[in-house]
Amino acid sequence: MNQAADTAPGFGVYLHWPFCAAKCPYCDFNSHVRHAAVDQPRFAAAFARELAAMRQRSGPRTVTSVFLGGGTPSLMAPATVAALLDAVARHWHLPGDAEITLEANPTSVEAERFRGYRAAGVNRVSLGVQALDDRALKTLGRLHDTAEALSAVRLARETFPRLSFDLIYARPGQTPEAWAAELETAIGHAADHLSLYQLTIEEGTPFHALHAAGRLAVPDGDAAAALYETTQAVTAAHGLPAYEISNHARPGAESRHNLVYWRYGEYVGAGPGAHGRFVAEGRRVVTVAERMPETWLNLVEARGHGVVDGERLTRGQEADEFLLMGLRLVEGIDLERHAALAGRPLAAERVAQLEDAGLVARLGNRRLRATPAGMIVLDAVVADLAR
Incomplete structure (x- = not known):
């Protein structure tokens, strides 16, 4: 493969x-x-x-x-x-x-x-x-x-x-x-x-x-x-x-x-409180279902679904979520995919600063991952990269 x-x-x-x-x-x-x-x-x-x-x-x-x-x-x-x-x-x-x-x-x-x-x-x-x-x-x-x-x-x-x-x-x-x-x-x-x-x-x-x-x-x-x-x-x-x-x-x-x-794929959710994230009509949408089981059941029987909240994500929101999820993985993220979502590459200066601090590392020319030290403070690493 x-x-x-x-x-x-x-x-x-x-x-x-x-x-x-x-x-x-x-x-x-x-x-x-x-x-x-x-x-x-x-x-x-x-x-x-x-x-x-x-x-x-x-x-x-x-x-x-x-x-x-x-x-x-x-x-x-x-x-x-x-x-x-x-x-x-x-x-x-x-x-x-x-x-x-x-x-x-x-x-x-x-x-x-x-x-x-x-x-x-x-x-x-x-x-x-x-x-x-x-x-x-x-x-x-x-x-x-x-x-x-x-x-x-x-x-x-x-x-x-x-x-x-x-x-x-x-x-x-x-x-x-x-x-x-x-x-x-x-x-x-x-x-x-x-x-x-x-x-x-x-x-x-x-x-x-x-x-x-x-x-x-x-x-x-x-x-x-x-x-x-x-x-x-x-x-x-x-x-x-x-x-x-x-x-x-x-x-x-x-x-x-x-x-x-973690690879920021698409999924649908069904059931009380279930979330989904998938592309519909060209944009990634978020669906959130009613949490209370009996209320969800009544909603579905009345109108065919129990979704009570959701949104269409902007490109910037997609890029931030991609970072947050993908950097949890040892394989890291595809930098070109992030750039396509964000409309711009990650700031080279911030990446270099995090590399110098031992918190991220490049995998060849296309991928970036959090190091073991970076994993412990991943929220801060993601926040720094997403600025």
């Missing part, structure tokens, strides 16, 4: 299932707990209607990836997953080798559905393990323990061609030595892909209230940086180097769907 094909962004479909069995105290995603049974056939029909509306705007495309995120998509019956994927295939070309990922919790109840999801067309699962330490799992509000999580990982490996799982680090009291040992265990089970996220205190979450009250202490900046450096060293030593700030994979096992985002 040539370099151009290797870095082609692709076209993705994101499906947001907003329901969870419990709300984790660190989570600010659009997720909702419902104690009554969710009417899955009714929601599946609404997804199909909203996808039809997105198809009218996007036009015909070949889908390279589908991602069922949430919330907790593994609370869906396999028949619901099959209905959603059938709707995608009705509206766009969905080839047999498209990556189809489903996020799942590693509880034994949800793991029992794995074979049904595989039969529905899912070929990659992303497990929300979050920690391999029972005390940490309790702090994080997870409903599984370590043994249950590793059992689910084993079953997922047997069921799906591809597997990833998530871990959260920079947890209260965590040391680099303990994190390195946890990573070693994870790599021994994960095989090809890990998503490793630093714990952040998000406004509006229970963790935010506890932190503000002095009842939750997280590692400071220096300690968090040491944990990040441990992450890079351990994963690289075991053949899972970072290909993005928080994502690590063996060569060829990268998440194709997430690469759509």
Whole structure:
């Protein structure tokens, strides 16, 4: 495969299932707990209607990836997953080798559905393990323990061609030595892909209230940086180097769907709170759906979609987003593509200053990437380049 094909962004479909069995105290995603049974056939029909509306705007495309995120998509019956994927295939070309990922919790109840999801067309699962330490799992509000999580990982490996799982680090009291040992265990089970996220205190979450009250202490900046450096060293030593700030994979096992985002490709979103970014009538448009599940459902049934916000991006906005997303990747950005979006090249003086500071580096004549030091302060690097 040539370099151009290797870095082609692709076209993705994101499906947001907003329901969870419990709300984790660190989570600010659009997720909702419902104690009554969710009417899955009714929601599946609404997804199909909203996808039809997105198809009218996007036009015909070949889908390279589908991602069922949430919330907790593994609370869906396999028949619901099959209905959603059938709707995608009705509206766009969905080839047999498209990556189809489903996020799942590693509880034994949800793991029992794995074979049904595989039969529905899912070929990659992303497990929300979050920690391999029972005390940490309790702090994080997870409903599984370590043994249950590793059992689910084993079953997922047997069921799906591809597997990833998530871990959260920079947890209260965590040391680099303990994190390195946890990573070693994870790599021994994960095989090809890990998503490793630093714990952040998000406004509006229970963790935010506890932190503000002095009842939750997280590692400071220096300690968090040491944990990040441990992450890079351990994963690289075991053949899972970072290909993005928080994502690590063996060569060829990268998440194709997430690469759509980071390479500034196009994607449509369906479901409560889902976002889309795709080109329609010559301009990149943003769509944002209603977040509350029942309100979204009523909107879709009344008018065919639940989109409540959106905009057409200017060339300058596109260029800034391209920088923000692309510099997260170890492969960096194509400078000619950025110049085409922005209408001008990056300022040579600012690039040179950041190179001298060791924060960015050129890859040949066409690409620019953030260095490991630049990744740690990426927001500042992007802000400097975008001026």
